[in-house]
Amino acid sequence: MMMKNLTRYFKSIRLLAILLLLQTVCRAQSPAQNAPQLGKATVKQVIAAMTLEEKAKLLVGAGRGFGPPPPPPVPGKKDSAAKPAAPAGPMIGQTDQKVPGAAGVTYAIPRLGIPAIVVSDGPAGVRISPIRKGDSSKTYYATAFPVGTLLASSWDVDLVKQVGVTFGNEVREYGIDILLGPGMNIHRNPLGGRNFEYYSEDPLVTGKMAAAIVQGIQSNGVGTSIKHYTANNQETHRNTVNTIVSERAMREIYLRGFEIAVKDAQPWTVMTSYNKLNGTYTSERADLVTNILRNEWGFKGFVMTDWGGGRDPIAQMKAGNDLIMPGNPNQAKAIIDAVNSKQLDESVLNANVEHMLNIILKSPAVANYKYSDAPDLKKDAQVSRMAAAQGMVLLKNSGSALPFSGIKKVALFGNTGYDIIAGGTGSGNVNKAYTTSLAQGLQNAGLQVDDALLKAYPAYIAAERAKQPKPQRGMAMFMGPPPVPQMAIADADLQQDAANNDIAVITIGRNAGEGADRKLPDDYYLSDAEKALIKNVSEAFHAKGKKVVVVLNIGGVIEVASWRDGVDAILLAWQPGLEAGNAITDVLSGAVNPSGKLATTFTMDYKDVPSAKNFPGKEYPDQATGEGFRRQMPAEVTYEDGIYVGYRYYSTFKVDPAYEFGYGLSYTTFNYSNFKLSAPVFKGKLTASVTITNSGKVAGKEVGQLYLSAPAAKLDKPVIELKGFAKTRLLQPGESQTLSFTIDARALASYDTAQEAWVAEAGNYTASIGASSKDIKQTAAFKLAKEMVVEKDEQALAPQVAISELKSK
Numbered sequence: 054m055m056m057k058n059l060t061r062y063f064k065s066i067r068l069l070a071i072l073l074l075l076q077t078v079c080r081a082q083s084p085a086q087n088a089p090q091l092g093k094a095t096v097k098q099v100i101a102a103m104t105l106e107e108k109a110k111l112l113v114g115a116g117r118g119f120g121p122p123p124p125p126p127v128p129g130k131k132d133s134a135a136k137p138a139a140p141a142g143p144m145i146g147q148t149d150q151k152v153p154g155a156a157g158v159t160y161a162i163p164r165l166g167i168p169a170i171v172v173s174d175g176p177a178g179v180r181i182s183p184i185r186k187g188d189s190s191k192t193y194y195a196t197a198f199p200v201g202t203l204l205a206s207s208w209d210v211d212l213v214k215q216v217g218v219t220f221g222n223e224v225r226e227y228g229i230d231i232l233l234g235p236g237m238n239i240h241r242n243p244l245g246g247r248n249f250e251y252y253s254e255d256p257l258v259t260g261k262m263a264a265a266i267v268q269g270i271q272s273n274g275v276g277t278s279i280k281h282y283t284a285n286n287q288e289t290h291r292n293t294v295n296t297i298v299s300e301r302a303m304r305e306i307y308l309r310g311f312e313i314a315v316k317d318a319q320p321w322t323v324m325t326s327y328n329k330l331n332g333t334y335t336s337e338r339a340d341l342v343t344n345i346l347r348n349e350w351g352f353k354g355f356v357m358t359d360w361g362g363g364r365d366p367i368a369q370m371k372a373g374n375d376l377i378m379p380g381n382p383n384q385a386k387a388i389i390d391a392v393n394s395k396q397l398d399e400s401v402l403n404a405n406v407e408h409m410l411n412i413i414l415k416s417p418a419v420a421n422y423k424y425s426d427a428p429d430l431k432k433d434a435q436v437s438r439m440a441a442a443q444g445m446v447l448l449k450n451s452g453s454a455l456p457f458s459g460i461k462k463v464a465l466f467g468n469t470g471y472d473i474i475a476g477g478t479g480s481g482n483v484n485k486a487y488t489t490s491l492a493q494g495l496q497n498a499g500l501q502v503d504d505a506l507l508k509a510y511p512a513y514i515a516a517e518r519a520k521q522p523k524p525q526r527g528m529a530m531f532m533g534p535p536p537v538p539q540m541a542i543a544d545a546d547l548q549q550d551a552a553n554n555d556i557a558v559i560t561i562g563r564n565a566g567e568g569a570d571r572k573l574p575d576d577y578y579l580s581d582a583e584k585a586l587i588k589n590v591s592e593a594f595h596a597k598g599k600k601v602v603v604v605l606n607i608g609g610v611i612e613v614a615s616w617r618d619g620v621d622a623i624l625l626a627w628q629p630g631l632e633a634g635n636a637i638t639d640v641l642s643g644a645v646n647p648s649g650k651l652a653t654t655f656t657m658d659y660k661d662v663p664s665a666k667n668f669p670g671k672e673y674p675d676q677a678t679g680e681g682f683r684r685q686m687p688a689e690v691t692y693e694d695g696i697y698v699g700y701r702y703y704s705t706f707k708v709d710p711a712y713e714f715g716y717g718l719s720y721t722t723f724n725y726s727n728f729k730l731s732a733p734v735f736k737g738k739l740t741a742s743v744t745i746t747n748s749g750k751v752a753g754k755e756v757g758q759l760y761l762s763a764p765a766a767k768l769d770k771p772v773i774e775l776k777g778f779a780k781t782r783l784l785q786p787g788e789s790q791t792l793s794f795t796i797d798a799r800a801l802a803s804y805d806t807a808q809e810a811w812v813a814e815a816g817n818y819t820a821s822i823g824a825s826s827k828d829i830k831q832t833a834a835f836k837l838a839k840e841m842v843v844e845k846d847e848q849a850l851a852p853q854v855a856i857s858e859l860k861s862k
Contacts, residue, residue: 090166092419096410099165100403105392107162108402109385111409112370114357115169116157116379152228154182154193154484156360157379159409167410168418172278172357172378176201176234176250177476177630178483179223193426194486195223196433196631197475199441200608201235201262203627205252205652206717207444208756209780210265217269219436224275226428230416231276231321233480237263237310238285238326240610240653241698242668243577246288246570249477249608249628253652254699254714256306257775260313267318274417276321279314281359282346283307283335285326288570289669290688292361295329298692299858303330303850304804304811305696312350321354321412325374327362331852336363336374340849343373349846355408367391375405430486438632442639446625446649447718448613454600454621456643456720457556463495464503464554466590468537469562469606471510473633477608478533479567485631491560491604494634498642503554505546513540532568539582542589551593556600558641559590559620563607564628570669571609577659578612591619604637614657614711625649643720648754648780650717650825654699654710661710663694663702663859695858700826701771705861715758715775715825721749721786725757725830728822730796735818735837739796741777743822743831747784756780757792758823761800764816768803769860773826776800796820802843806851811843 089098100108151158152171161169174180179195198204198220204213224232236250237259245251252259267277284296284307298307314320323346325336335341336358346352357376363369366377366384370391377384391397413419447455465471475488492502517537524534542550551557561583565571574580579587591601600621605611608628617623624647629636639645659665670690677686697705700714724746731740745755759777763770777794784790801813815837823829 088164091410092166092414096407096414099167099410100406102165103162103406105389105399105402106385107165108399108406109388110160111162111167112376112388112402112405113160113366113385114157114376114378114380115160152181153185154180155229156180156233156480159376159413160380166419167413168416170230170413170416170418171228172231172233173224173227173229174233174480175483176236176481178220178485179227179229179232180480180483181227181229183484183486192486193227194430195227195483196220196430196437197483197485197488198437199444199630200249200476200481200628201237201252202249202608202653203441203444203629203649204266205258205262205444206446206625206627206649207440207780208258208650208652208778209443210261212440212443213262213265214269216436216440217266218272219269219433220266221270221273221275223428223433224270225273225417225422226425228417228424228426229275230418231278232270233278233280233324235263235266235277236280236481237314238281238283239307239310239698241286241692241694242662242664243610243653243656243659244571244573244668245286245609246565247477247479247481247567248610248653249565250481252310254654255652255775256309257313258652258778259310260317263310263314264317267314267320271318271321274415276354276412276416278322278324278357279311279320280324281326282311282323283326283341284330284692285328287669287690288568290672290686291327293329293685294670294688294690295332296690296692297331297852297854297856299695299852299856300806300848300850301804302692302695302858306698308345315346315350315352319353321415323352323354323356325356325358325362327359331850334363334365337365337368337372338850339372340847341372344847345849347373354412355405367397370397370401370405373405375408434632437630438636438639441626441629441632441636442645442647444627444649445629445637445640445647446651446716447640447647448623448625448655448712448716449617449620450622450718452600452621454602455624455641457500457641460500460555462501462503462554464550464557464594465492465495465506465560466542466557466586467560467562468510468514468539470558470560470604471507472514472537473560474562474564474606474608474628475631475633476628477564477566481566482533483631488631489634491558491634491637494636494638497635498638498644500638500642503550506550510540532566533564536562536564539580539586541582542586544589547589547593551597551599554599556602557590557594558602558604559587560604560606561611563609563611565608573659577610579616584616587616587619602641604641606633610653610655612658613655617711625651643751646720646751646753647717648719648756650715650756650758651712652714654703654714655712656703657709657711661703661708663697664692667691667693691856693857693859695856697771697859697861701774702859704826705772713825713827715756715823716828717756717825719749719753719755721747721751721753723753723755723824724748725822725824728831728833730820730833730835733835735796735801735835737798739835741794741796741820741822741833742791744789744791745781745784746789747786750786752783752785754781754783755824758825759794759796760821760823760826760829761796762819762821763801763803764814764818766816767814768805768812769862770803771861773821775826798841798843801837801841808842808845809848810845813837813841813843815840
């Protein structure tokens with residue numbers, strides 16, 4: 054009896070132990086089971102349920118060492134959650150999580166329904182790995198769209214939005230949540246290595262183009278990241294350079310484009326730049342990241358660093374830079390330690406997390422979107438081709454050399470006629486399935502390319518490439534191979550080419566990108582071989598009464614004044630994307646009438662550029678640290694040109710450019726008439742209108758450009774500033790269209806740092822309508838009766854040292 058009772062007792066004990074164990078397991082699991090889920094609970098409820106570690110990790114990207122969180126423990130399975138995830142890939146633009154080749158991911162918190170979101174380069178097309186795990190049976194190529202400078206040269210916001218819609222579909226269908234673009238820094242200097250990514254020297258054009266492509270991309274339910282915020286106008290020492298610039302220049306030139314993009318399009322994210330701004334890294338400046346961006350402009354998304362940007366994660370958190378990319382565990386630990394030691398209030402993290410979760414909530418990742426990995430690349434390529442042709446600029450066309458008429462045989466000279474440059478290097482590069490060369494484009498249009506040249510150039514280029522050393526690791530691989538020297542053409546061969554062909558087309562190519570700025574010799578200026586090629590070809594063909602056309606396949610401005618008189622036509626094709634050759638041929642042949650206008654000035658010489666004297670600034674080698682690719686050199690650049698960037702300088706100081714801002718020819722002509730204002734006195738708003746008529750013989754489009762000249766009794770001002778632009782539809786010969794522009798109070802105002810306000814001075818204003826900044830067609834005057842304070846702001850970004858800024862008087 055006693056044994057039975059004892060047996061029952063032990064059974065009861067075992068049963069109780071099992072029940073206690075099950076209860077413990079259930080309790081361990083219940084927080085995850087009952088925790089609020091993103092998308093079902095409010096964002097604030099989700100934040101309240103997050104641990105300090107989870108908050109810190111969400112605010113630090115998972116690209117370098119976190120990997121995904123471990124799975125929850127499985128009852129009864131030993132060490133089921135003990136193994137940490139493997140670290141992710143290298144810093145520059147690589148992750149194998151979800152989308153191989155994407156730039157990075159955020160940290161996932163599955164227990165709260167917070168997924169990892171994928172971010173990917175780049176501004177001219179999705180930049181991901183085209184081949185995965187060595188299996189080429191399925192590819193993941195993307196469309197290379199025209200570079201930003203070409204899109205801006207279209208002056209067509211509807212076109213750019215259409216490109217964005219197409220672009221955003223590829224972002225979504227490749228499983229990406231946020232595209233790291235567009236880039237929208239100002240073309241302060243033509244040697245800027247990433248100018249091709251950016252739109253213009255003018256903040257209005259920059260802001261409107263960025264807003265258009267953001268609207269298009271985000272219409273697909275994916276996000277963008279406008280970058281690099283801000284005053285990141287060079288690549289030289291970009292991680293260490295201290296940009297010294299006045300508050301007025303910041304407000305009117307370098308911030309204005311970002312302001313327009315934020316207010317017009319609400320990009321999901323903003324990316325801070327690498328540089329210091331007046332002594333402090335941009336990602337660590339609360340006045341830039343919170344006061345201006347959020348409080349003044351009403352930005353609703355989250356802010357992320359550039360990859361490896363800034364130095365102090367605590368300062369970044371306090372500034373409102375929500376996400377540190379690509380992220381490493383040390384940064385998360387520093388944030389946790391700062392909260393625990395009371396150096397950082399957890400409420401700061403809560404605000405930053407809220408910014409991020411509000412955007413994550415909108416992402417395809419939250420919706421568990423079943424992306425196809427198969428966008429319609431053939432259809433998208435046609436959009437790229439169409440946009441490319443619309444943004445090309447006809448710089449010269451003597452004797453109606455273009456469009457081709459009666460041309461059957463083309464002598465195509467220049468390396469890039471056969472090895473065309475679709476886009477720039479670095480994070481702006483795109484892994485594309487093909488690039489159509491100009492030779493192919495001409496042949497596709499039924500033109501015959503000289504056979505000897507068609508064989509000689511590819512063979513020469515291949516042989517020269519074989520001689521080049523293999524790229525080193527690090528940034529050298531990111532920057533692409535060096536250019537192949539121009540192939541020399543023997544005089545006897547040239548004479549035969551001139552005899553056998555109807556016309557000569559010479560291509561001049563330039564490329565640049567992330568990590569380095571351009572140089573003057575053999576880059577801004579033509580090489581001796583290029584000059585000789587243009588001279589010799591022109592002489593040979595002109596001697597036989599045949600025309601010579603130069604096609605500029607370039608990403609940034611070059612010197613043209615010294616050689617342009619020797620050729621008959623110059624087509625600025627920029628870097629037109631993967632359908633480059635077809636798009637260029639569309640314009641050369643007349644299938645498309647060029648309607649592009651310069652969004653950046655071509656000067657007569659580099660010395661005419663107002664920033665030439667202090668670009669890229671001073672460096673301090675005695676303070677340098679690190680070696681090789683990781684060498685960091687303290688540097689400093691002072692923006693002594695102030696507000697006088699681009700045409701603002703050339704127009705005010707009467708410096709004649711080779712081709713001015715807003716310039717571009719057409720195969721037809723246009724007449725401007727009936728320019729008028731809605732009232733002679735400004736009372737809050739005015740409307741300007743003009744009628745543009747196609748007075749030529751072929752259909753074409755024209756860009757109307759509205760400039761304003763303001764009284765300058767109190768503040769120094771440029772003589773003209775662009776305040777509006779619009780492009781006509783395709784007008785048939787004799788057809789007219791009336792364009793309208795709104796002039797609001799902000800358009801009249803300049804930033805007065807003494808008042809910390811946008812102020813419109815009382816007096817007489819002149820509105821001008823033009824085909825370019827120099828080619829003004831008509832003017833109209835109006836008056837502002839008394840000074841108007843349009844917007845009052847707080848002091849921000851003030852320089853710590855005096856700046857000797859350029860003044861017009």
